[in-house]
Amino acid sequence: MALFPLAGAVLPIRRAVLIRAQCVVGLWTLALAPVLLAAPYIGLPERIFTSPLRAVGGPGPEYFSVYFYTIDPSSWTPRWQFYAPWSPFAALLGVIMVLFALEETDKRWRAVGVAAGTLMILASKSRMGLVGLVACTMGPRMMPLVARAWAWHVAAAATASLAVLGTALLQLMQDAWGAFRAARADSTRVRETLQRIAGERWREEAVWFGHGTVQPGPHLVEYMPIGSHHTWWGLLFVKGAVGFFALLVPLVWQVALALYDAARGPRGRLPLGICMTIVLLSFGENVEIEAYMLWPGLIVLGLHARELADERVRAAVPDPA
Numbered sequence: 096m097a098l099f100p101l102a103g104a105v106l107p108i109r110r111a112v113l114i115r116a117q118c119v120v121g122l123w124t125l126a127l128a129p130v131l132l133a134a135p136y137i138g139l140p141e142r143i144f145t146s147p148l149r150a151v152g153g154p155g156p157e158y159f160s161v162y163f164y165t166i167d168p169s170s171w172t173p174r175w176q177f178y179a180p181w182s183p184f185a186a187l188l189g190v191i192m193v194l195f196a197l198e199e200t201d202k203r204w205r206a207v208g209v210a211a212g213t214l215m216i217l218a219s220k221s222r223m224g225l226v227g228l229v230a231c232t233m234g235p236r237m238m239p240l241v242a243r244a245w246a247w248h249v250a251a252a253a254t255a256s257l258a259v260l261g262t263a264l265l266q267l268m269q270d271a272w273g274a275f276r277a278a279r280a281d282s283t284r285v286r287e288t289l290q291r292i293a294g295e296r297w298r299e300e301a302v303w304f305g306h307g308t309v310q311p312g313p314h315l316v317e318y319m320p321i322g323s324h325h326t327w328w329g330l331l332f333v334k335g336a337v338g339f340f341a342l343l344v345p346l347v348w349q350v351a352l353a354l355y356d357a358a359r360g361p362r363g364r365l366p367l368g369i370c371m372t373i374v375l376l377s378f379g380e381n382v383e384i385e386a387y388m389l390w391p392g393l394i395v396l397g398l399h400a401r402e403l404a405d406e407r408v409r410a411a412v413p414d415p416a
Contacts, residue, residue: 096383099393099394100394101397103394103395103401104397110198113395114195114196115199117196121208121210121211124211124214125207125211125214128211128214131175134163135163135166135173143160143161157181164176165182167220175219177215179388180385183224185218186225186227187223187224188215188388189219190224191389191391192212194365194368195365196212197209197232223378223379230371231371231375235353235367238354293325294332297335302336303337305338306332308333326342326380326381327343327378329381349366350370352366353399363399366396366399369392372392373389373392
């Protein structure tokens with residue numbers, strides 16, 4: 096994961112090139128979407144083919160397979176994963192595509208990128224993707240309000256109103272959270288059980304350096320690997336406390352840089368949105384093993400850190416005049 100931010104920090108890569116590239120990927124996604132969406136209804140198979148590179152090895156055949164669609168075993172309805180190994184990850188890739196597209200200066204390319212990213216989120220039927228579409232796009236654009244006095248007054252008034260509306264809002268939030276969890280109850284159960292098993296085995300068997308690899312889970316979790324479906328519990332199970340903090344420390348630092356810059360101006364919006372997406376992704380996926388598809392966002396994080404470092408250097412150099 097660290098190689099992509101490093102590449103963005105040291106190589107002369109322009110942000111505009113990555114933004115346009117994501118919109119081009121979005122154009123091809125929209126071009127192929129009619130075939131993908133029609134596939135389950137016209138009798139096409141789920142899987143198209145599996146690459147021969149599978150023979151080289153790797154985490155699993157799903158990383159080497161190309162699918163038209165997959166069938167959700169809990170509802171027996173089709174879900175689409177586009178160019179991702181599975182549907183929830185496709186939704187978060189859609190969020191990242193929308194974030195890139197919103198920074199595009201050409202209106203046509205911007206519309207293409209936003210439309211393709213939104214389609215990926217909706218077609219994947221991922222709850223996490225819907226949350227990311229709202230939170231990761233609006234959050235960075237609201238950061239400049241931190242420097243506005245009127246925004247603090249509004250926040251103070253809203254806080255005071257909780258004395259009257261707090262109970263009703265709390266009940267509303269609890270109902271919404273319950274509906275969110277019930278939307279795919281089987282998935283929620285499997286994820287929570289995997290996390291509980293990973294936590295117990297980490298504490299009891301390998302606190303500092305972990306087990307070294309994921310391990311097959313029991314029938315209770317539909318044989319899903321222990322250490323998957325959650326970055327933080329996965330790191331604790333596979334790499335222990337050392338691996339956990341090896342990701343936590345740089346991620347917190349990068350989020351702090353993005354928050355600071357997003358509050359100052361539009362340059363920090365894309366890096367902050369990417370950081371928020373990665374944080375959101377980490378609670379439902381294994382970010383480390385998916386870095387090969389998150390690389391445009393990771394490169395932008397390195398590029399942004401370089402921009403901030405160059406700014407500090409220019410500010411430290413005295414004006415010759």
